[in-house]
Amino acid sequence: DQQVKQNSPSLSVQEGRISILNCDYTNSMFDYFLWYKKYPAEGPTFLISISSIKDKNEDGRFTVFLNKSAKHLSLHIVPSQPGDSAVYFCAASANSNYQLIWGAGTKLIIKP
Amino acid sequence: DAEITQSPRHKITETGRQVTLACHQTWNHNNMFWYRQDLGHGLRLIHYSYGVQDTNKGEVSDGYSVSRSNTEDLPLTLESAASSQTSVYFCASSDTKEGTGELFFGEGSRLTVL
Numbered sequence: 218d219q220q221v222k223q224n225s226p227s228l229s230v231q232e233g234r235i236s237i238l239n240c241d242y243t244n245s246m247f248d249y250f251l252w253y254k255k256y257p258a259e260g261p262t263f264l265i266s267i268s269s270i271k272d273k274n275e276d277g278r279f280t281v282f283l284n285k286s287a288k289h290l291s292l293h294i295v296p297s298q299p300g301d302s303a304v305y306f307c308a309a310s311a312n313s314n315y316q317l318i319w320g321a322g323t324k325l326i327i328k329p
Numbered sequence: 330d331a332e333i334t335q336s337p338r339h340k341i342t343e344t345g346r347q348v349t350l351a352c353h354q355t356w357n358h359n360n361m362f363w364y365r366q367d368l369g370h371g372l373r374l375i376h377y378s379y380g381v382q383d384t385n386k387g388e389v390s391d392g393y394s395v396s397r398s399n400t401e402d403l404p405l406t407l408e409s410a411a412s413s414q415t416s417v418y419f420c421a422s423s424d425t426k427e428g429t430g431e432l433f434f435g436e437g438s439r440l441t442v443l
Contacts, residue, residue, distance in 0.1 A: 306372065
């Protein structure tokens, strides 16, 4: 039973346009969410996070939106750049259990 | 610069052999983690440690063990490698508990069990 789901294995976006990556979760106890970015042959690197007390967090070109009622979060990248081509992982944790639960990842391809 | 390194980066072994993957961090973080990444599964936690002499089982700990004798190192041992343990393994460290802070990952160790 996957508690964190990234239903799009891949996404292709034109350079300069908006990239929207989606993540759904089933556990209502999750209260902290993170996005990581991973290039081939490298480890994941932290990108942005959001606590359940907020519905939006922004860092430069990256914005994460959280919809608790829908158990859904999304990562927006505006504008998309070639260096954004990578696999993006969504992860979640519940305060009572510090362990992160990871989605399967979405491969983002930015087309020139 | 502080970093986290894994070795070997690539390893091919045979079923039944013992394998140890090394992880060394210079962040001076108390918390260290081992994950495996398989297609369609994201990252799954194998073992973790919150400090010297502390080790804990994660979601997929069967067939794996770790030991923490100092702050810098958390080696992962496969006692008797199985083909199901063919995967990419990532070590990570953090100065906070896993679920609430940024994890710093190594570059990964690709293990193939024949």
